[in-house]
Amino acid sequence: xxxxxxxxxxxxxxxxxxxxxxxxxxxxxxxxxxxxxxxxxxxxxxxxxxxxxxxxxxxxxxxxxxxxxxxxxxxxxxxxxxxxxxxxxxxxxxxxxxxxxxxxxxxxxxxxxxxxxxxxxxxxxxxxxxxxxxxxxxxxxxxxxxxxxxxxxxxxxxxxxxxxxxxxxxxxxxxxxxxxxxxxxxxxxxxxxxxxxxxxxxxxxxxxxxxxxxxxxxxxxxxxxxxxxxxxxxxxxxxxxxxxxxxxxxxxxxxxxxxxxxxxxxxxxxxxxxxxxxxxxxxxxxxxxxxxxxxxxxxxxxxxx
Amino acid sequence: xxxxxxxxxxxxxxxxxxxxxxxxxxxxxxxxxxxxxxxxxxxxxxxxxxxxxxxxxxxxxxxxxxxxxxxxxxxxxxxxxxxxxxxxxxxxxxxxxxxxxxxxxxxxxxxxxxxxxxxxxxxxxxxxxxxxxxxxxxxxxxxxxxxxxxxxxxxxxxxxxxxxxxxxxxxxxxxxxxxxxxxxxxxxxxxxxxxxxxxxxxxxxxxxxxxxxxxxxxxxxxxxxxxxxxxxxxxxxxxxxxxxxxxxxxxxxxxxxxxxxxxxxxxxxxxxxxxxxxxxxxxxxxxxxxxxxxxxxxxxxxxxxxxxxxxxxxxxxxxxxxxxxxxx
Numbered sequence: 001x002x003x004x005x006x007x008x009x010x011x012x013x014x015x016x017x018x019x020x021x022x023x024x025x026x027x028x029x030x031x032x033x034x035x036x037x038x039x040x041x042x043x044x045x046x047x048x049x050x051x052x053x054x055x056x057x058x059x060x061x062x063x064x065x066x067x068x069x070x071x072x073x074x075x076x077x078x079x080x081x082x083x084x085x086x087x088x089x090x091x092x093x094x095x096x097x098x099x100x101x102x103x104x105x106x107x108x109x110x111x112x113x114x115x116x117x118x119x120x121x122x123x124x125x126x127x128x129x130x131x132x133x134x135x136x137x138x139x140x141x142x143x144x145x146x147x148x149x150x151x152x153x154x155x156x157x158x159x160x161x162x163x164x165x166x167x168x169x170x171x172x173x174x175x176x177x178x179x180x181x182x183x184x185x186x187x188x189x190x191x192x193x194x195x196x197x198x199x200x201x202x203x204x205x206x207x208x209x210x211x212x213x214x215x216x217x218x219x220x221x222x223x224x225x226x227x228x229x230x231x232x233x234x235x236x237x238x239x240x241x242x243x244x245x246x247x248x249x250x251x252x253x254x255x256x257x258x259x260x261x262x263x264x265x266x267x268x269x270x271x272x273x274x275x276x277x278x279x280x281x282x283x284x285x286x287x288x289x290x291x292x293x294x295x296x297x298x299x300x301x302x303x304x305x
Numbered sequence: 306x307x308x309x310x311x312x313x314x315x316x317x318x319x320x321x322x323x324x325x326x327x328x329x330x331x332x333x334x335x336x337x338x339x340x341x342x343x344x345x346x347x348x349x350x351x352x353x354x355x356x357x358x359x360x361x362x363x364x365x366x367x368x369x370x371x372x373x374x375x376x377x378x379x380x381x382x383x384x385x386x387x388x389x390x391x392x393x394x395x396x397x398x399x400x401x402x403x404x405x406x407x408x409x410x411x412x413x414x415x416x417x418x419x420x421x422x423x424x425x426x427x428x429x430x431x432x433x434x435x436x437x438x439x440x441x442x443x444x445x446x447x448x449x450x451x452x453x454x455x456x457x458x459x460x461x462x463x464x465x466x467x468x469x470x471x472x473x474x475x476x477x478x479x480x481x482x483x484x485x486x487x488x489x490x491x492x493x494x495x496x497x498x499x500x501x502x503x504x505x506x507x508x509x510x511x512x513x514x515x516x517x518x519x520x521x522x523x524x525x526x527x528x529x530x531x532x533x534x535x536x537x538x539x540x541x542x543x544x545x546x547x548x549x550x551x552x553x554x555x556x557x558x559x560x561x562x563x564x565x566x567x568x569x570x571x572x573x574x575x576x577x578x579x580x581x582x583x584x585x586x587x588x589x590x591x592x593x594x595x596x597x598x599x600x601x602x603x604x605x606x607x608x609x610x611x612x613x614x615x616x617x618x619x620x621x622x623x624x625x626x627x628x629x630x631x632x633x
Contacts, residue, residue: 082397087397098322112310
């Protein structure tokens with residue numbers, strides 16, 4: 001395993017057994033993976049394809065039936081290695097009676113963070129995930145999206161080297177989704193590595209460098225995302241608005257040279273960008289907000305070199 | 306050092322999380338109110354001043370304690386594994402051993418808080434109950450109405466204050482009420498020392514049966530043993546099977562000496578069963594309290610040694626089971 005490899009999985013098999021120890025489900029079947037330092041690695045697949053099982057094996061929460069797993073050069077059951085890992089579970093597994101501030105303080109203590117560092121990080125993370133106004137309300141009262149934000153904040157409290165995000169945008173509104181994606185890009189710029197498990201194709205497409213597609217526990221495809229998605233038989237030309245006459249001339253010229261009629265359409269803004277612009281305008285005149293609010297940027301400590 | 310900090314953090318969280326659950330507060334309040342009402346409900350003393358109030362108080366302490374111990378153990382381990390909070394914590398640099406033992410320590414804290422409330426209520430209830438008075442002002446049977454009134458009022462005052470703190474300071478109602486209930490009971494105990502049983506102001510004297518303190522300590526030790534069994538079972542089972550098995554162990558343990566103890570000398574099998582099932586009679590020595598007697602602290606220490614050894618053995622089994630458990 002090289003210095004640059006943060007996760008290496010070879011021939012991983014996971015079989016869940018019933019009460020009598022008979023094989024019930026083969027959740028992961030002969031999986032090979034390799035995640036490099038400083039990249040966002042996408043684990044893509046439908047529900048039940050083995051993404052979360054693979055992640056739980058990486059974290060030592062489940063035992064592999066067969067295969068070899070190394071995370072940051074160590075066995076997943078090595079408690080010490082978890083000091084460098086941040087994990088956001090598929091569901092935001094939080095203590096309902098604690099407030100976001102208490103939750104982050106609790107996780108900060110588990111990492112042995114000193115009181116001053118903990119306080120600084122907690123306030124920055126709460127600000128970053130847009131929950132400053134709800135920092136002292138019990139998490140049990142939160143909507144799924146708000147709880148997800150607390151879950152994301154706890155995954156970053158230790159400023160981890162490797163961040164494992166299981167469906168990080170599920171339950172989040174479009175603002176939250178964009179913030180999570182921006183956050184991932186900012187973390188990778190600082191040399192962090194991220195494993196992103198999702199069935200939301202747009203999320204993976206937006207941020208991932210490499211992707212593995214799982215189905216029925218087996219690897220179906222692997223590669224750089226732009227290479228996998230590129231249509232190498234076609235090209236796209238974009239230009240400023242043309243008059244009808246010029247357009248007609250251009251199309252006939254292209255047809256003459258290539259022998260085929262090109263398709264013409266207007267580029268449209270994607271819905272996510274349009275939505276964010278609308279919210280930005282509304283935000284300027286907003287008076288009071290009870291849910292999560294849109295915030296700018298990343299917690300300061302996560303930006304430090 | 307980190308392990309100790311993690312242990313402390315997890316134990317505190319377990320205790321806080323448990324006392325913030327409404328059921329814990331409800332059971333403790335119900336227990337205190339029932340103990341407080343015992344002197345009113347018991348019309349006959351059968352010639353033994355305070356015995357029925359004392360025995361009933363300790364029995365209520367034991368029974369309600371078993372419910373709290375089983376429920377808290379199940380909810381803090383079985384439920385955490387089911388809902389995934391255990392996975393979230395174990396994905397951090399926390400070993401399973403620290404997690405499991407800290408959970409138990411958190412439950413023990415809750416048991417101690419509950420036992421403190423129940424023990425103070427029993428002390429007060431015994432003081433309140435009808436007794437023959439030889440004081441010059443009153444000769445005859447006297448019930449301490451003033452202390453009884455304060456004892457029954459304490460939970461309501463605690464709830465009212467917790468409500469106000471929740472309204473104005475946003476303090477969580479359940480845990481605040483739990484803490485205030487204990488504080489109010491201590492206040493009632495201390496204030497009652499200024500009054501005679503007839504309600505007249507007098508030089509400070511607590512006028513309590515101090516033997517109840519060591520007996521309550523014995524009941525608390527029994528509850529610690531039950532907690533260790535409950536948390537070990539919770540590493541594999543849900544709340545209902547845990548409750549059923551704990552109840553069965555409780556009943557078998559009450560009859561352990563009769564069912565297995567007498568045959569243990571002749572049969573290895575009975576000896577093994579007798580050793581495995583906790584003998585509650587070791588912790589239940591009510592007769593000693595008669596005529597102002599008390600369980601000697603030396604005996605309490607022996608019982609504590611038995612409880613700690615038994616709990617440690619059971620916890621080892623639990624640890625073994627939990628360390629192999631997969632967190633789905």
